Amino acid sequence: MALRILFKKPCFPIPSHYGSTVPLRQFKTFSLPELPYDYGALEPAINGEIMQLHHQKHHQAYVTNFNNALELLDQALAKGDASSTVQLQSAIKFNGGGHINHSIFWKNLAPVNEGGGEPPKGPLGLAVEEHFGSLEELIKKMNVQGAALQGSGWVWLALDKETKTLSVETTANQDPLVTKGASLVPLLGIDVWEHAYYLQYKNVRPDYLKNIWNVINWEYAGEVFKKGGA
Amino acid sequence: MMAMASQLLLLPNLRFHSNSQSAPRVISNPICRPLKLSKFQKRYKQSLRDSRVLAFYGRKTPPYKLDALEPYMSQRTLEVHWGKHHQEYVDGLNKQLENSPLYGHTLEELVKVTYNNGNPMPEFNNAAQLWNHDFFWESMQPDGGKSPWGGVLQQIEKDFGSLEKFRDEFVEAALSLFGSGWVWLVLKTKEKKFAVMKTSNAVNPLVGGEIPIIGLDMWEHAYYLDYKDDREKYVMTFLNHLVSWHTVALRMIRAEAFVNLGEPKIPVA
Numbered sequence: 001m002a003l004r005i006l007f008k009k010p011c012f013p014i015p016s017h018y019g020s021t022v023p024l025r026q027f028k029t030f031s032l033p034e035l036p037y038d039y040g041a042l043e044p045a046i047n048g049e050i051m052q053l054h055h056q057k058h059h060q061a062y063v064t065n066f067n068n069a070l071e072l073l074d075q076a077l078a079k080g081d082a083s084s085t086v087q088l089q090s091a092i093k094f095n096g097g098g099h100i101n102h103s104i105f106w107k108n109l110a111p112v113n114e115g116g117g118e119p120p121k122g123p124l125g126l127a128v129e130e131h132f133g134s135l136e137e138l139i140k141k142m143n144v145q146g147a148a149l150q151g152s153g154w155v156w157l158a159l160d161k162e163t164k165t166l167s168v169e170t171t172a173n174q175d176p177l178v179t180k181g182a183s184l185v186p187l188l189g190i191d192v193w194e195h196a197y198y199l200q201y202k203n204v205r206p207d208y209l210k211n212i213w214n215v216i217n218w219e220y221a222g223e224v225f226k227k228g229g230a
Numbered sequence: 231m232m233a234m235a236s237q238l239l240l241l242p243n244l245r246f247h248s249n250s251q252s253a254p255r256v257i258s259n260p261i262c263r264p265l266k267l268s269k270f271q272k273r274y275k276q277s278l279r280d281s282r283v284l285a286f287y288g289r290k291t292p293p294y295k296l297d298a299l300e301p302y303m304s305q306r307t308l309e310v311h312w313g314k315h316h317q318e319y320v321d322g323l324n325k326q327l328e329n330s331p332l333y334g335h336t337l338e339e340l341v342k343v344t345y346n347n348g349n350p351m352p353e354f355n356n357a358a359q360l361w362n363h364d365f366f367w368e369s370m371q372p373d374g375g376k377s378p379w380g381g382v383l384q385q386i387e388k389d390f391g392s393l394e395k396f397r398d399e400f401v402e403a404a405l406s407l408f409g410s411g412w413v414w415l416v417l418k419t420k421e422k423k424f425a426v427m428k429t430s431n432a433v434n435p436l437v438g439g440e441i442p443i444i445g446l447d448m449w450e451h452a453y454y455l456d457y458k459d460d461r462e463k464y465v466m467t468f469l470n471h472l473v474s475w476h477t478v479a480l481r482m483i484r485a486e487a488f489v490n491l492g493e494p495k496i497p498v499a
Contacts, residue, residue, distance in 0.1 A: 057459045094408045150355045151410040151431035152450070173409035194410075194450035195459065203314040203451065 029067045032060050033103050041111035045211040047200050055106070058195055062098030062174070069095055097174035101154055101189060108188050110217035120218040124187070124225040131166040141168050143209040146192045156180075157188040157221070161228055187221040285324045287337055289316045289360060292367035299372055302471045307455045315451055316363045323356035337361050338436060345437040358432035362412060365434075365445045371474035378475040382482055385491070389424040396426070397469055400446075403428040404465040407448050413465075415444040415478075417485045422492070441485045443478055 035055055040048035069091040076084035110116035119135050120128055132138040138157070145168055146155035153172045160167065162183045169180045177186045190212060197208035292312060297305035327333070332353060335343060341361050344354035377393060378386060390396040396415075403426045404413040411430045418425050418440050427435055428448075435442045446468055453464040 053458055061459070090408070153409075194454060198451060198454045199458075202310050202455075203318065 029070075030063050030099055032063050033106065035106050037109075037111050037114065041114075042109060042116070042215045045215045046109075046197070046208075050195075050197065050199050053199075054102075054191075054196060059099070059102040062095045062102065065091065066095035066099050094174050097176045100176050101174055101191070104186055104189050105191055107220045108190075108217055109212075109215050110219070112215060114217075115219055116215035116217055117213060118218060120222055122222055122226075124218070124222040127166055127225065138168070139213055142190065143206065145170050146190055146209045147206045149192050152193040155190050155192060156184075156186050158184040159187050159225055159228075161185050164228070185224065187224050188216060285320075286327050286333075287320060287323055287340075287357075287360060289320045290364040290367060292370075294370075294372050299370060299472060302456075302467045303370070304456050307452075310455070311447075311452060312363070312367065316360070319356045319360045319363065323353060323360055326353045326356060337364075341434065341436055345433075355432045358434055358437075361436070362432065362434050362445060362447070365442060366447050368477050369444050369446070369474055370468075370472040371476065373471075374474045375469060375471040376475070378478065380479070382475060382479050385424055385482070396424075399426045400469065401462065401465050404446065404448055405461055410449040413446045413448055414442050416440040416442050417482070417489055419489050422489055441481075441488065443481050443485070444473060 032055070035051070038048075039051040039055070042048075042051060069088055073085060073088045073092065075081075076088065119125065125135075128135055128138055132141065142155050142157065149155065149170050149172075151172065153170055153175075154177075156169045156171065156177050158167050158169045158177055158180070159165075160181065160183050166187070167184075169177060169184065171177060171180060177184050177189070190209065192205060192209070197205065201208040289312075292308065296308040296312070299308065330353070332340060332343065332351075337357065337360065340357045341354070344351045344357050346354070377383065383393065386393055386396050390399065400413060400415065407413065407428045407430075409430060411428055412434065414427045414429065414435050416425055416427050416435045417423070424443070425440075427440070429435070434445070446465065448461070448465075453461065457464040457467075
């Protein structure tokens with residue numbers, strides 16, 4: 001009987017005579033990643049004030065709320081509370097998605113003197129030409145879709161890791177790219193939430209989309225592409 | 231018919247807003263041109279073939295000067311929000327309606343029709359945002375906020391328990407909204423009571439058949455210049471210093487024509 005309990009997968013706090021009373025399902029808390037460049041390094045495409053607010057306030061808020069939601073989820077699971085578990089999903093999707101998306105976003109950007117804006121070379125460059133005709137066409141397509149997006153969301157250059165094709169996708173709010181397709185991997189993401197550009201560009205989202213290409217880090221996208229999204 | 235046509239800005243409209251950038255210039259109108267033209271008019275009249283409707287809808291001007299809401303909502307915000315965003319919705323909608331079968335609706339009707347029961351048409355975003363912003367400017371006033379009084383306060387206390395509970399619910403709805411959207415105080419037509427409602431993007435309570443009483447824009451463009459990411463401060467400022475309870479009372483009076491709220495509670499001496 002003791003052996004059966006030992007081999008059963010524990011899903012409740014183990015009583016004290018077996019050891020600690022801490023729930024077994026420990027999770028790692030998420031933290032705000034460091035920016036690999038200064039806040040002002042992306043000027044004049046994105047000014048320092050926006051970068052600082054975006055990173056220190058918005059992204060931090062997503063991380064904090066993500067951790068809180070996960071803790072509440074942990075408690076709900078420990079109690080076996082099904083309705084709370086389901087209810088927390090939207091907060092997890094929103095805040096977790098925000099954390100994931102912004103973590104990718106910081107890597108997608110680079111100062112001009114560190115290669116930002118330099119066109120893609122190698123296999124990714126060829127793939128872009130194959131799927132879109134030219135880099136200009138891809139940029140135009142992404143800008144059109146980004147500008148047309150209503151409300152808040154992201155515009156992505158996606159790699160389908162199964163068919164090895166590139167595509168341009170948009171997601172609403174903080175939905176991660178996988179919500180558009182389970183095999184999609186983000187190569188590039190552009191945040192078109194108003195907080196990403198409002199202080200500098202006000203309502204002129206197309207200008208923001210035009211200028212951000214000067215600081216896009218194609219090297220990172222190329223590495224992800226090479227790994228095939230693994 | 232005349233009223234609707236004037237709403238569609240087909241008639242020379244005496245309500246042209248002099249400082250509105252969207253006042254449409256109707257060149258001439260085959261229905262309403264004078265029968266006898268003066269010499270001046272005969273010389274300068276446009277031919278019938280030139281008459282063309284240039285705009286179907288226009289936006290309302292806020293009923294206060296653009297700097298009147300300082301320091302709670304800066305003039306710069308209003309200049310961009312009303313002058314640029316609101317205008318974009320007008321221009322976008324008029325462009326979309328140029329060759330469209332959607333013709334002859336009032337703006338409210340257009341919002342409901344383009345919502346298409348949950349499968350919105352492309353015109354919905356512009357039409358609904360146009361309506362929402364008209365509603366928003368009128369929901370605020372200089373020296374606003376403080377507390378409601380009289381019948382409005384009675385109704386709030388009846389439906390929420392207390393004014394504080396209403397404020398808490400309103401703030402909580404605003405802060406728990408994911409992404410862009412609006413927060414509303416609505417009068418629910420079936421339940422015949424007040425409720426706080428939050429909607430995403432351009433959706434408004436009209437599409438659900440409810441009567442909106444207060445609308446607060448929670449899109450980032452509404453507060454980012456003044457409050458950056460501090461949404462809570464923005465909502466609290468709205469409730470404390472901006473919301474126009476006077477307009478709320480007027481809207482309630484109109485709403486009572488559609489919803490029977492029952493006998494007022496007259497205190498017995």
